[in-house]
Amino acid sequence: MTATSWQDGVYVALKKAGVRQIAYVPDAGHSRLIELAHADNDMHVVVCTTEEEGVALAAGAHLGGQRACLLMQSSGVGNTINMIGLPTTMHAPFLTLITMRGEWGEFNGWQVPMGSATETVLKAMGVHVKRADSKDEVVDMVAASASLAFGSAIPVAVLFSQRLIGAKVFVKEAE
Template identity: 45%
Template sequence: MAETDGQDWVPGTYDALKDAGVSLAAYVPDGGFRNLIARCHDDSDMEAIALSNEAEGPCLLAGAWLGGVRGALIIQSNGVGNCGNNFGLTKMGRFPLLAIVSQRGSWGEANSWMMYSGQIAEPILELGGFHIMKVDHAADVADAVRAGATTAFNASQAVAVVLTQRVLGAKQFVG
């Protein structure tokens, strides 16, 4: 991983999810989120569900909400495009959706395949009606997740907390 600001954002972020009443984490496995996902799996009060495709997430979380469960979608920016149609369900049904998204294709990206998806993720989220909270520093992640959860669950909105590669570090590839 390329240099980050060196702070561990996971404990505070996990606590923010728990404090918001989140008990379901839907995710596509990702190295940048591995420690957060592991925390979700390790907590017997948190149901962590691996998705085969990001598009399953908005529907799963809408159904969970109808059943009285708060959830969060944890994905890479390259998976945002897979969710487009299902973001419509969230918008039309006024279901809350809290997404934590790692933004690829930015600071120090070494994989050219990630550039395109990283560049189009935010416009797709904006077109999907998301409130975007972009985070560049690890110290700000937990507060952004708290604020995003408040907006999502109390105002029935779609919120994306977008973590840049300055938080997560850029993955290095040898070409």
């Protein structure tokens, strides 16, 4: 990963939006963002055991006067659904960046059911969903989504499509 990757641009967009807390359940597609967050002394980074913890953390951050962002993969979205009612009921902002599994070139069928339902269930909970398919659009999309979430105090998710992040490679060609 070079210092000029689109993930670096996304991190800058989060910083410009005033994000001070990042919660995550790891995903390979988020690894550069997670690395940047951990290297940033001005960012509170919280690794969660399950994704709904990050939704609750973001609500607490809002109560305490800070902005937060949750990084997760599409399979984790199912774990967050009831908790997303928290920011909605509070009229608090909620921003999440979601790496997609189970779509473009997926090798592992276990990822497909939740990946296929991700957008539908988020929308069912009232989350505004944006989808980035190319690196040309992703940084602007994150910046605009952060403005929407924090400016209008609503829940917003940006999906990073599997085509954008690249399908996970389980067995390298050389092997």
